[in-house]
Amino acid sequence: MTLQEIIAKLNLTVLTTPRDFSTVTPQGGYASDLLSCVMAGAQPDNVWVTLQAHMNVVAVAALREVAAVIITENAQPEPDVIAKANDQNVTLLSTSAPSYEVVGRLWEMGIR
Amino acid sequence: MFTYRAELHVHTVLSPCAGVEMIPPVIVDAALAKGINLIAITDHNSTANVGSVMEAAKGTGLSVLAGMELQTQEEVHLLCLFDGLEQAGAWQRSVDARMADLLNDEEHIGPQYIVDATGEFIRSEPRMLIANVDLSLEDAVAEVNALGGLVIPAHVERRAYGLLATLGFASPIFEALEISRHTTPASARKQYPQIASFPLIQSGDVHFPEEFLGAMEFEIEAATVAEIRKAIRGTDGRRMRILSLK
Numbered sequence: 414m415t416l417q418e419i420i421a422k423l424n425l426t427v428l429t430t431p432r433d434f435s436t437v438t439p440q441g442g443y444a445s446d447l448l449s450c451v452m453a454g455a456q457p458d459n460v461w462v463t464l465q466a467h468m469n470v471v472a473v474a475a476l477r478e479v480a481a482v483i484i485t486e487n488a489q490p491e492p493d494v495i496a497k498a499n500d501q502n503v504t505l506l507s508t509s510a511p512s513y514e515v516v517g518r519l520w521e522m523g524i525r
Numbered sequence: 526m527f528t529y530r531a532e533l534h535v536h537t538v539l540s541p542c543a544g545v546e547m548i549p550p551v552i553v554d555a556a557l558a559k560g561i562n563l564i565a566i567t568d569h570n571s572t573a574n575v576g577s578v579m580e581a582a583k584g585t586g587l588s589v590l591a592g593m594e595l596q597t598q599e600e601v602h603l604l605c606l607f608d609g610l611e612q613a614g615a616w617q618r619s620v621d622a623r624m625a626d627l628l629n630d631e632e633h634i635g636p637q638y639i640v641d642a643t644g645e646f647i648r649s650e651p652r653m654l655i656a657n658v659d660l661s662l663e664d665a666v667a668e669v670n671a672l673g674g675l676v677i678p679a680h681v682e683r684r685a686y687g688l689l690a691t692l693g694f695a696s697p698i699f700e701a702l703e704i705s706r707h708t709t710p711a712s713a714r715k716q717y718p719q720i721a722s723f724p725l726i727q728s729g730d731v732h733f734p735e736e737f738l739g740a741m742e743f744e745i746e747a748a749t750v751a752e753i754r755k756a757i758r759g760t761d762g763r764r765m766r767i768l769s770l771k
Contacts (some may be wrong), residue, residue, distance in 0.1 A: 447600045448685075449657040453627065467685045474635040 414438070414522055417483055419460070420506060422451055423518060424510050425483060428490060428505040429498045437504075442524050445515050448473050460524060466490040468479040468497060475501040485512045526762065529748060531563040531741040534594070534604055534679060534728035541635030541649060541767040544733040548644025549574070549581030555734035556587055563748050565606050567591035567679075570655040571621060572613040573639045580611070580642035588748035595620065598661050600677040601620065602686040604703060604728075605669045608749050612672045619659050619668055632733060661727040666698045674740055675750045680705035681720065682713050682731060689717050701757045703728050710767055723754055724757045727767045740765050 416437035442461040443455040448469055455461055456495065458479040463470065466488035474482050481504040486492065490498075490505060498505045508515060535552060536543035556564050566575045566589060575591045582589045591608045591613035606611045628651055637650040660668070666676045669695055678688040681695065681702045688695060688702070695702060701724040704713045710725050729738030744764045745752035753762035 445659075449596070449600055449625070452653070452656065453625070462632045465684065472633060476630055 414524060416504070418482075418523065419519070419524070421522075422485075422522060423508060423510070423515065425506040425508050428484070428495050428507050429503065433506075434504075437480050439524055442478075442516070442519055444514075452476060460519060460521055462515050462519070464488050464512055466494065468494050470494070471498045471501055471503050471505075474498070474503045481506055482506070483515055484509060485510060485515055526744050526746060529563040529588070529743040529745060530559075530739050530768075531565075531675070531743055532559075532561050532729055532731060532737055532739050533563075533592070533733040533741065533753075534564040534567050535564050535588070535607065535737075535750045536564060536594075537640040538636070538640060538644075539568040539571055539574045539577065539654070540594075540732070541569075541629065541631075541655060542636050543568075543635075543756060545636070545638075546734055547561060547732070548640055549578045550644055551641050551734055552578055553582045553585055553587055555737050556739075559737045559739045561737060561739040562586055563588045563590070563591040563671065565604070567592040567594040567604050567606075569594050570596060570624065570656070570658055571650060571654050572610075572617045573650065575612050577642045579646060586706055590748070590750065593617070593620070595660070595665055596657050596686065597665055598657055598659055599691060600657055600686060601662060601688050601691050602663055604677045604679050605665070605674055605754070606677070606750050607669075607672065607674040608751075612674060615672055616674065618670065620660070623659040624652060625656040625658070627656050629653045636729065639747055640721070650708055662696065663698060673750065675700065677701050677703050677726060679703050679728075682708055682716060689720070695720050698725065700754065701726055705730055706736075706740075713768075717763055722742075725767065726757075726765070726767075735747055737768060738770065740768050742768055
C-alpha cells in the first residue's frame with residue numbers, strides 16, 4: 414500500500430509540501446511519543462504515529478528515515494517545525510483521530 | 526552576603542544541539558558581558574567539558590558549578606548541579622553505567638566535542654548523549670542528593686522533555702523547578718496550577734553565546750550548591766529572585 418492510499422483512506426492532512434506519495438510504500442509502523450523509544454525502535458520506511466508535534470520530532474524522523482509521521486489528536490506543529498521538515502524531506506501528516514484508532518486502522522490496512 | 530547574577534543552564538560544544546562557538550573562552554566572555562558571575566555547565570548526560578570551562582574562568586570573577594542535564598527513564602530533563610569535579614565525576618560514573626547503548630549520529634543530531642580550556646578539540650564523544658539514562662526521577666534525585674548535589678527539573682513547561690508535559694505533575698521530591706526563557710513565572714503558574722507551591726528559577730538554556738539570560742539573582746554567602754539550596758528555601762537570610770528582563 415502506498416502512502417497516497419494511506420493518506421486518502423485515513424483522510425490525513427498533508428502539513429508539509431506535497432510530493433508524489435504514490436511512489437512511497439511504507440513498510441510497517443511504529444507508535445510512541447517518547448523520542449528515545451523511536452530512536453531505538455523505529456525502522457526506515459516505517460510510518461510513525463505520535464501526538465507530539467514539536468521540533469525534535471523532525472530530527473528523529475530524519476534520523477530514522479521514516480516514510481512519514483502521522484501526528485494525531487489534532488496536535489499542530491508550529492510553522493518553523495513544518496519548515497524544518499520540508500528542509501529535511503520529512504513528511505508530516507495530521508489527523509484529529511487518536512493514536513489508538515490510527516494504529517488500528519493502519520493494521521487493518523495491512524501496514525504491519 | 527554576596528549578590529550573584531546566575532545562569533544555571535549552559536551547554537557547550539559537547540551538546541549536539543549547541544553552537545560550535547560554545548567553547549570555554551566564549552562562554553566565559555559571553556557570561557561576563559551580560560553581568561553574570563555564576564554559571565552551571567549542563568551538557569546532556571555528560572560533564573566532560575565542565576573542567577575546561579572552570580579552567581577558562583579562573584581569575585575572571587566568574588564562578589562555575591559542575592552540572593549535567595540528565596535525561597531520565599521518563600524522558601524528562603533534570604539539571605543536576607554540583608560544587609566541583611569530584612562529585613560530578615562520581616555522578617558521571619553512575620550515569621555512564623546506565624546510559625543507552627546508542628551511538629551518536631553527527632549528521633542528524635549534531636557533533637559532540639570535548640575541548641580544552643582554550644576550546645581546542647580533544648576528541649568527539651561517540652555515545653548518543655541525547656538519550657534516556659536508565660534512572661528514574663526518584664533515583665536520580667536520591668543519588669544526586671547523596672553526593673551533595675541539587676536536582677532542578679529543566680524547562681518544566683516545554684512539550685519536549687519537560688516534566689509537566691511528560692508526566693503532568695510535579696513530585697514534592699523536587700525543591701525547585703526551572704522555567705524556560707519562553708514564559709514568565711506568572712504565565713507558567715497559570716498554565717500549570719500544580720506548580721503553585723514550588724520555588725521557580727528561570728534560565729536561558731544557553732545553546733549559543735547570545736542566549737545568556739542572567740535572569741536569576743541569588744543573595745548567598747558563596748557560589749555553592751548548599752548556598753543555592755538555602756536561597757531556594759529562603760533560609761538563613763539567603764534569597765533568590767527572578768529578575769524581570771522584559
